[in-house]
Amino acid sequence: MVSETLALTWYDAIFDRHSTRNYDGRPVPDGLLDALAPLLSGFAPLCEGARAVIVADSASEVFTGLVGPVGKITAPPVALAFIADTSHPHYQVATGYLGEGIVLEATSMGLATCWVSGSFRRNEAERRVTLAASEKVMALTPLGFPASSETFGAKAIRTAASAHKRKPLSSIVSGLPQKDWPPGCGEALEAARLAPSALNRQPWQFNVGEERVTISTSGLDPFPIAPVKLDCGIAMLHFEIAAKANGLRGEWRMSDKAPQVAEFVFTHSSL
Ligand SMILES: Cc1cc2nc3c(=O)[nH]c(=O)nc-3n(C[C@H](O)[C@H](O)[C@H](O)COP(=O)(O)O)c2cc1C
Known part of the structure; x- marks a missing residue:
């Protein structure tokens, strides 16, 4: 952490x-x-x-x-x-x-x-x-x-403005409705949404559950020079630091259930 x-x-x-x-x-x-x-x-x-x-x-x-x-x-x-x-x-x-x-x-x-x-x-x-x-x-x-x-x-x-475009949260997050997200989770997802990615492809999907948020790769991985899991590692850091800055406690655990990459398991005291 x-x-x-x-x-x-x-x-x-x-x-x-x-x-x-x-x-x-x-x-x-x-x-x-x-x-x-x-x-x-x-x-x-x-x-x-x-x-x-x-x-x-x-x-x-x-x-x-x-x-x-x-x-x-x-x-x-x-x-x-x-x-x-x-x-x-x-x-x-x-x-x-x-x-x-x-x-x-x-x-x-x-x-x-x-x-x-x-x-x-x-x-x-x-x-x-x-x-x-x-x-x-x-x-x-x-x-x-x-x-x-x-x-x-x-x-x-102008170039930077279009390069900065990101998918809306609604298209990259599933699971619990926003009103049921734990405090700090919205800020953490927003920080992950802003992560840079190769070709600005934003190849991630998040699922919010009662006990954890999972990150999975979305789409294919056609460019071996820029693997989508590298992009996910960037988004995971953004999520973690925003979680910490906004009082959501937990930590990332790597997953072996592809396309899932990892899960951010909430520490009990934050629920
Ligand atoms: C893993 C990775 C590889 C990238 N490779 C290139 C690259 O080869 N050439 C380049 O000009 N930009 C590259 N970029 C920059 C992205 O195009 C840029 O991050 C994206 O368009 C979002 O814009 P922003 O970083 O200004 O928010 C890369 C970004 C990431 C995260």
């Missing part, structure tokens, strides 16, 4: 975070990188199976200029590589959960980020980190300060 202090900081960051693809090239102060360092090896048991590494060596060369509405990542001074240990049974969820904690911490420091699992050069990324035989780079984020075109450009604002 994420500590109370981290949860409160990261809860605010959920509402501030958005993907930034154009950077102004300014270096990230060492003090900020040092402050991120303790999180890189994990901050909670669910991070087991994943770790992150700072890539400071010509980070911009790692990203490709993929065509499409999402565009190219330009001029990031630094990147973070999210590394999965594929021998771990839950490495995909772990990578999403760990990576998003670091992304939210960076957001709270005023740094911009963008999850990237498709538009990067694997050989360039893996050449810059040391990997064990069972490890691979699953995703990266650039890290830095946004270019002024990102901050003020009307086009960028």
Whole structure:
């Protein structure tokens, strides 16, 4: 479980975070990188199976200029590589959960980020980190300060507005009617709804019961480079920190009943 202090900081960051693809090239102060360092090896048991590494060596060369509405990542001074240990049974969820904690911490420091699992050069990324035989780079984020075109450009604002679109809660939540949800559950589901996902596909479904909330994958998993369980790991972190910030006690337990991914079991005192 994420500590109370981290949860409160990261809860605010959920509402501030958005993907930034154009950077102004300014270096990230060492003090900020040092402050991120303790999180890189994990901050909670669910991070087991994943770790992150700072890539400071010509980070911009790692990203490709993929065509499409999402565009190219330009001029990031630094990147973070999210590394999965594929021998771990839950490495995909772990990578999403760990990576998003670091992304939210960076957001709270005023740094911009963008999850990237498709538009990067694997050989360039893996050449810059040391990997064990069972490890691979699953995703990266650039890290830095946004270019002024990102901050003020009307086009960028329009693009961001549509990229930020999310499915309504009514289409991703089933189970108990909202009036019977325990206190804090609505806020936790709303935070999960805002989670970033590859191609903004939001491949999750939640079911609210008397004792637990389950998360399942929805739809197919056609892109092995961006597994839907990684997205679910991100949404699980959002749910957990919003639950903690809003007084809903409980913890995630992994599930082996696909398409169910995990269940957030309420601690009795919160009912
Ligand atoms: C696992 C993952 C992989 C992603 N891969 C890419 C990518 O390869 N290229 C890219 O430009 N954006 C990528 N994104 C960013 C998403 O497009 C973005 O999060 C989504 O559109 C929602 O927008 P927001 O992050 O601004 O809320 C990825 C996001 C996630 C969570």
